[in-house]
Amino acid sequence: MNTSTMAAEAAHGARSPAYAPEEVEEEPPSSALLRNRARFFGDVSEESWNDWKWQFRNRITSIDELAQLIPLSAEERAALSQVTSKYPLSVTPYYLCLIDPNDRNDPIMRQAIPCVREITMGGFGLEDPLEERGDSVVPGLVHRYPDRVLMVLTNICPVYCRHCTRKREWCHGAWTRTSAEIEAMVDYIRRNNNIRDVIISGGDPLTLSTRRLEQVLSALRQVGHVEIVRIGSRFPVVLPQRIDEELCSMLSRYGPIWLNTHFNHEREIGPESAMACDRLLRSGVPVSNQSVLLRGVNDSVEAQMKLCHGLLRIKVRPYYLFQCDEVQGTEHLRTPVDVGLDIIEGMRGHTSGLAIPTFVVDLPDGGGKVPLQPNYVVSHTRDQLALRNYEFRLFRYRNPAPSRPSNRRRRNGKRLHPSCAKPESQTGTVALPLRRTR
Numbered sequence: 001m002n003t004s005t006m007a008a009e010a011a012h013g014a015r016s017p018a019y020a021p022e023e024v025e026e027e028p029p030s031s032a033l034l035r036n037r038a039r040f041f042g043d044v045s046e047e048s049w050n051d052w053k054w055q056f057r058n059r060i061t062s063i064d065e066l067a068q069l070i071p072l073s074a075e076e077r078a079a080l081s082q083v084t085s086k087y088p089l090s091v092t093p094y095y096l097c098l099i100d101p102n103d104r105n106d107p108i109m110r111q112a113i114p115c116v117r118e119i120t121m122g123g124f125g126l127e128d129p130l131e132e133r134g135d136s137v138v139p140g141l142v143h144r145y146p147d148r149v150l151m152v153l154t155n156i157c158p159v160y161c162r163h164c165t166r167k168r169e170w171c172h173g174a175w176t177r178t179s180a181e182i183e184a185m186v187d188y189i190r191r192n193n194n195i196r197d198v199i200i201s202g203g204d205p206l207t208l209s210t211r212r213l214e215q216v217l218s219a220l221r222q223v224g225h226v227e228i229v230r231i232g233s234r235f236p237v238v239l240p241q242r243i244d245e246e247l248c249s250m251l252s253r254y255g256p257i258w259l260n261t262h263f264n265h266e267r268e269i270g271p272e273s274a275m276a277c278d279r280l281l282r283s284g285v286p287v288s289n290q291s292v293l294l295r296g297v298n299d300s301v302e303a304q305m306k307l308c309h310g311l312l313r314i315k316v317r318p319y320y321l322f323q324c325d326e327v328q329g330t331e332h333l334r335t336p337v338d339v340g341l342d343i344i345e346g347m348r349g350h351t352s353g354l355a356i357p358t359f360v361v362d363l364p365d366g367g368g369k370v371p372l373q374p375n376y377v378v379s380h381t382r383d384q385l386a387l388r389n390y391e392f393r394l395f396r397y398r399n400p401a402p403s404r405p406s407n408r409r410r411r412n413g414k415r416l417h418p419s420c421a422k423p424e425s426q427t428g429t430v431a432l433p434l435r436r437t438r
């Protein structure tokens, strides 16, 4: 596709329907990157290009800047400026160069370049569908599950992903938590000794300087009951130069630290991101991937298979595949839940279980994550089960007698987990009316 067609698509959101990916001749990501880099940033030295601070300073953040790289008509510029006045634009030069301007359905452009449907379909969804504000115990600290908390230290990210769950946070100017605010978060964690797992996540915590991040990790490490720290960061994908020796050496002093990153498409896996993940692994930081299921990006078995195989090749574990949350400004990227189930169905049995992420819906109103998978149980009695395999062949499976009573309870003949053993009127799951989003 020529650049004006691409720009028109970005502006008007027109594209062919999903679920029928065209077979296109694919070029290694490194070749596309080199070609685009020469074209858009040919005068930038190797040293600057590989300096993450240069990349960060030179993010494309306005439609006028974008128009210097991708031709936009006056009408398109006006439309996209309207979008970015609500949901800002930020793309690193590195990530921009992964976009293939000749690909009509470019999956990276859909993640990074604003689309007018972010506002024309803005009536769908909610600002904060996961009710994170409701579960905030001090500013920036979300405490939803008993043994873990989420720390949000900043609202800044190198790339503003158009599908972001915390899109609401972009609108109020850039901020980073003050020392006093961070101390209040650590103090809460210190006073709650059931917290054994601290997740530091997006806005991207690696936008903080290594020294600042070290202060936070050091403070957390002084809390005896904090067993692990998890960092959620998209830097290995969108600005892998950030994962340098200085950062890795610092992280290695505060383990166990786990890092969850966010690759959504196999074209994001190039030599630079492979090296970033390798550096983390060599520093004792296991790397897992949490992707989001996105229309026109990775909503097919083929795309997910390629992504997950690519991740295993760089030693990154496919961990979660999230249903895209019901966030305002993302409706054009959301898929029906059945698409995710069909993808898992199409992967199970056809590739190693190691390559298959858990498909998860994060429930609205703070309900938490629910894993979904195709149903393989055709019937189930106390003595036997009828199970079907990935080829839809039926098998009888003898169920051994229990040595002690099951830890599950039953209500009206239905299985019930002990932690849900409240009367339905107290669970809040049945009596609530469905929220209408449109």
Ligand code: SF4
Binding pocket: 156, 157, 159, 160, 161, 163, 164, 165, 166, 201, 202, 203, 204, 233, 234, 262
């Ligand atoms: S990196 Fe994460 S927090 Fe930042 S915009 Fe993307 S999805 Fe949102």
